[in-house]
Amino acid sequence: MHYQQETLIQCPYCGETLDVLIDGSSGPQSYYEDCSVCCAPILFILTEDEAGEIDVTVKRDDE
Numbered sequence: 001m002h003y004q005q006e007t008l009i010q011c012p013y014c015g016e017t018l019d020v021l022i023d024g025s026s027g028p029q030s031y032y033e034d035c036s037v038c039c040a041p042i043l044f045i046l047t048e049d050e051a052g053e054i055d056v057t058v059k060r061d062d063e
């Protein structure tokens with residue numbers, strides 16, 4: 001089952017904890033979203049586990 005979920009992530013640039021809304025309805029994907037604190041482009045990587053839960057990984061653009 002896919003749905004939107006709120007997730008806490010830590011900005012890989014400034015280290016701030018951010019409350020982001022993840023849209024899992026499109027399945028596994030990756031996209032950029034600017035940090036609301038430091039405005040750096042965070043790479044969000046969405047993966048789906050066997051239970052259909054969306055896991056979120058965040059990375060810096062330059063890693």
Ligand SMILES: [Zn+2]
Pocket residue numbers: 011012013014015016035036037038039040
């Ligand atoms: Zn940031």
